[in-house]
Amino acid sequence: MRRIQTTVDPKAPAFRDNAARMQAVVTDFKALQERVRHERPQRDIERLRRQNKLLARERLDLLLDPGTPFLELSSIAAYDQFNGEAPGANVISGIGVVNGREVMIHADDSSNKGGAWYPLSAPKIVRALEIAIENRLPVVHLCDSAGGYLEDLSGVYVMGGRVFRHQCILSKMGVPQVAVVLGHCTAGGAYVPALCEHTIMVRGTGAVFLGGPPLVKAATGEEVTVEALGGADMHTTVSGTADYAVDSEAEAIARARELIGGFSQPRKHFDWAEAEAPHYDPRELYGILPVDYKQQFDMREVIARMVDGSRFQEYQPGYGVTLVCGWARLWGCKVGILGNNGVLFSDSSLKAAHFIQICNQLGTPMIFLQNTTGYMIGRQYEEGGITKDGAKMLMAQAGSEVPKFTVVTSGAFGAGYYGMCGRSWDPRLIFSWPQAKMGVMGPEQAGNTLADVKLRQLRRERPDAGDEEVAELRRRTHEKSERETSALWFSARMQDDGVLDPLDTRNALGIALSCAANRPVAEPRYGVFRM
Amino acid sequence: MTGAPIRRLLVANRGEIAARILRTAKAQGIECAIVRHAAEDGGLAPQLADAVVPIEGATPVAAYLDVAQIVQAARRWGADAVHPGYGFLSESPALARALDEAGIRFVGPPPAVTELMGDKVSARRFVAEHGFPVAPSAIEADDPGSFTQRALAVGLPILIKPAAGGGGKGMRIVRSAEVLDAELAAARREGERYFGDGRLFVERYVERPRHIEVQVLGDQHGSVVHFGERECSVQRRFQKIIEETPSPALDAGTRARICEVAVGIARAAGYVGAGTVELILGADGEFYFLEMNTRLQVEHPVTECVTGFDLVAEQLRVAAGEPLGYSQADIGFQGHAIELRLCAEDPAQGFMPATGSLQVLREPAGPGVRVDSGVVEGQRVGSDFDSLLAKLIFHGRSRGQALARARQALADTACLGVATNLDYLDRILAHAQFAAGDYSTAFLDEQAAELGDAGETHSTALLLAAAALSDGHMVAAAADMPRLYAQMGAWRN
C-alpha cells in the first residue's frame, strides 16, 4: 500500500484558522464532557462516602486493567434534558479490558438521584448490550440504581424490559455476564443480577429484591430488614440468587476480575498485521477540518491521519471521484474505507455499491467517513437515475454482512446519511465529531423552510406583525435549527454512540474493530438491485 | 587408652561442623562415617562421608542426643573413634563413658573433666578455689530457701543461668527486683526442658561486657598450650554471630594474663583435647571466668587462620594418644581473622529462625576467604536444628584487610529462598563502632535502630520489575490480551 501524499500546508493561514477554531470546539466539548462526568451535588457525594461506596468511575478504575484503554460510549447522553438531573443518563457504558478480556461495562452512576433510571438510561444500557451481542463481549454490570425514575415510569417501562431480554440473548449465545451488586437492585433491576451467570454482592450495601421493605410492608404488612429481605448473605446462603458475598467494593471488584480472567479468550477474525502509527501527525486534523460544514476538504487527508503508516490503496481513483474508496490498515486490521468528497452522484453511488460488495467478498470490515450534503438533485440527475443508483447503494448496505463503522466527520444530510451507513443502517458503532452537523437537510435550509412556514402562519393570524417581530421569528427558528442539527444534540438523544475528539477516532475504531473481530463474518446475501 | 592411630571415625554431628571434621579426617586417610536421621536434609556432610549410618528418633534432635544409639551406630559401623563436633553430645560424659566401655575412643576430654566443667556451679567453684577470678554470684543449690535473697544480694543487675546450661539457652538479665521471681521461674522452666535440670545460679551482670575466650589444647601427657584469644562480643540473644582474633580490646599485657589464666585453669583441671575458656572482660579491664567449653568451638576457624594449626587434626592426634610435640613458644600468630555466622534467621523479626529452601546459594571465594558451609543449593532448611548455615571466615595481614575482604565477599554472597542475616552482617561490618573495634555484648541491642535496614535505599523499580517479570502468571496474562489494548495504553475518550 502506498502512502498518501499530503497537500496540506500547516503554515497556511486557512489551516491555522481552522486549527484554532477546531481546537476551541473540542475544548468546549471536553469541558461539557467533564461536567457531565464529574459535576455532582456535594450532598450526593457525601452520602456515597458515608455509605462506604465508591463513585462509579472509581469503581471503573478498580475494575479495568491498569494501562489499558476504555472506550466510553454516549458520554453526554441526556446532558441537556430532565433539568440536568441525569448526566450521562445516570449510566456509564463502554468497552474496556478486565484481566486481559475485552468486556462491555454497564455501571450505574449513583452519584446523581441515586442512579435512578431516567427515560434514556434503559436505552443506553440496551444499546450497550446490543453492542455486546453484536461483538460477543462479556458484560460486567456494576449495579447501583435507586430504580425507575418515578416521575416518568412509563418512559422507562418498555425499554427497561429490553435490558433483561438482551441479557437472556447474551446468555443464549454463550457470552457470560458478571453482576456486581453494589447498591439496591429493586423490582425490574433485580433481574439484572439474577440473569447474570456470575453475581457478587457486597454485604451491607448490596441488596436484591422484587419489592423493597416499604413495599412489602404496604402490601402484606410484613416488616423485614433490607439485609434479611435481599442482603448478600441471604442471597448467597438461602435463595441462591447470588454467588459470592464479600465485605467491600474492592473485594467485589477483585472477585469479578478473577472470574473474568477465567473466561476464554475469543479467536480474532479478519486480517491483522503489526500496527503502525500514522505517518502524518493526527493533530493536523484540526487544521484540515473546517468548522463550517459547507467548506469542502479532501477526505484522503483525514484518512492519512487515521490509518497505519498513512498508507491507502485507493479503489477506482478516477471514477465517481466524490466518493473516495480504498483499503488501509487501522491498528493493524485491514479495512475498506468509504469517504465523501462531496455530494453523491450516480457514478459515486455505483462505485460505493460495488466496493461494498468487494469488501463483503473479502470479509473486510468497512469504515464510512461521512461528509455529504446528500444525493445530487436536478432534472439531469433524476433522468440519469440518481434515485435508483442511490437505492443500489442502500441495497448493497443492507445485504452487507461485514461489520460497518461510521464517523460523521462534518456534514451528514438527507439520504446521504443513510447511504453512508447512518445510525439507521446498523453500523456496529457510530461516532460524530463535535462540530458535525446532521439532519434531513442543512441547518440553513431547514431554518429557512421552517421560518417560511411559520411566517405564513404568523401573517395569517396577525397580518399587522411588524418587521422586527418577523426578524425575531426568523432568528429564533434558525437558532433552533442550528442547535437541533448539531452532533451534541444528536448524541444527547442517543442517536449515535458518542461524540469523539477527531484525535481519539483512531483508537475508538481500533477498539471497535478488535471487538467486531470476535465474530466470524456471515455470507452476504443481497436483495434485488434496481438496474 | 591405646596409642593406635584412628582409622575409622564416626562423626556424630551434622551441618557445617560435620563437613569441617570430615574434610580434615579424610585428608589424613581416615575412613569416615556420619549419622543421619531419615527426616532431615543433611546437606553437604553426607556427601563428603564414606558412609552414612541412619539413626532414629521421634525428632531428628532426639536421635542426635540418644547416647545408646550413637554408640550402637559407631559399633555397627566399626568405628574406632567418635568425633562429637559441638552441641548435641559433645559435652556429654555419658557418651564418653559409653564409648569407652565399648572400646571406642571419644574425641574430647575425659568424662571427669566434662562433668566438672559441664556443671556451671561446680566449674565456678573449682576455678575460684584455684585462685582464678570469678564474678560475685549466688548458687541456688547452696540453700534453695534463701536463693532469691542471695540473688539480690549479688547486686543488680544480675544474670540468671541454668546450672546445667550452655549456648545461651535459658539465660536472662534482671535489672529490677520486681521481675526477679517471674524470670527465675521462666529460666527454671527452660532449664528443665533443655537440660532436664531446673537448678539455677545467678551472677553479677557486667554492663557492656566483652566476651573473650581462649583456645586451649592439652595432650594425654600433661602438656597444655593456648592458641590465643577470640573476641566474641557481637551477640544477639546471648549467641555469637561475629568472632575475631586478636581481640581489639586487649593490650599485650591483658592478653598475656588472660591466656595464662586460661591455660592455668585447663592445666588444673587436667584438661585433654581442645577446649575453650570463656571470660567476661569489663570496661575497667577486669576479667572473670565465665565457663569452659570442653569441645571444639564453632568459631575455632579464626584461630586456625592466624596460627596455621588445624585444630581438628590436633584433636585427632591427641585422641590417638600422640603428644603435642610443640611448646607454647612454637605457636605464632599471623594477622587478623574474622568469622561471620550466616544464619537462617530474620533480623527484622527479632532474629526468629527462618525456614525455607536454599534455592540459590552463592558462596564467596578469593584470597583470605574461607567458607565452612554445611549446606548445598536446593537444600531444605527446617526448624529442627540450629539456624547456622555456614561460617564465612576472612583472614588478612591486618584487621582492616580482613574487614575489607569480608565486605567484598558478602557482596558476592547470595542465599535466596530462606531469610538470612547476610545483609545484617554487612551492616554490622559497615558500622563505625565495629570498624573501630569498640563494641561490647550490648552492641547489637544498643545499635538496633542503626543496624536495621530502614535507612537503606532500594532500587524499587528494578525490584518490582524483577518480581513482576519473574511471575509466569503475570507475564502470560500480559500477553493474553488483544495486543492493541496494551499498545494503546491508558487511553480515555
Place this chain on the structure above:
Amino acid sequence: MKKIFRLGESEHRCSLRQDADGLVLDTEDGPLRCALQPLGAARYCVSAGEEQAEALIARHDDRIWIRLRGRTHVIEAVDPLDAAAAGGHDGAAEAPMPGTVISVLVEPGAEVTAGQDLVVMESMKLEVTIRAPHDGRIAAVHCAPGDQVPLKFTLVTFEAAP
C-alpha cells in the same frame, strides 16, 4: 493481571502489559518499561526504565527473593482478592516462626488483655511467648502442646469486637 507486591513495609500495586516494544509495568508512580533476561543459573539482567542491573532471582510460591546490588530483598506477591479478604478478620495471634507449641495458656471464652501471654512456642534454642495483640475474648485455640506449626499459623482467634 493486577498484583500487590509487598516490599518491606510498603505495598505496590502493579500490573503488567505487553505492547509492541515489550513489557510495561504499570505502577502507582506511572508506567515503567521493563525487561528480564535470563543469564542462566538464577542470574538475570533486569531493567526498569533507565535502570539496569544483574540480579539473582528465586521464587517460591508468592515470595520472590532477589539479590541485587549486594542486598537481599524479599517481595511478597499478594493477589488483590486475598488482600481484600484478609481485611475481614477480627484479629488473631499468629505463629511468628515455624516451630513447636510448648504450652497453651488460654482457653476459648477467656477474656484477655493486650499483651497477656497466650501460647508458648519453641523453635530450636528459642522460646517465644505469643501475647494477645489486643484486648478481647478468645474465640478459639487452634493449637495444642506438641503441635508443629508453620510460620504465620493462626494459633488463637478472637471474637469480633462488639
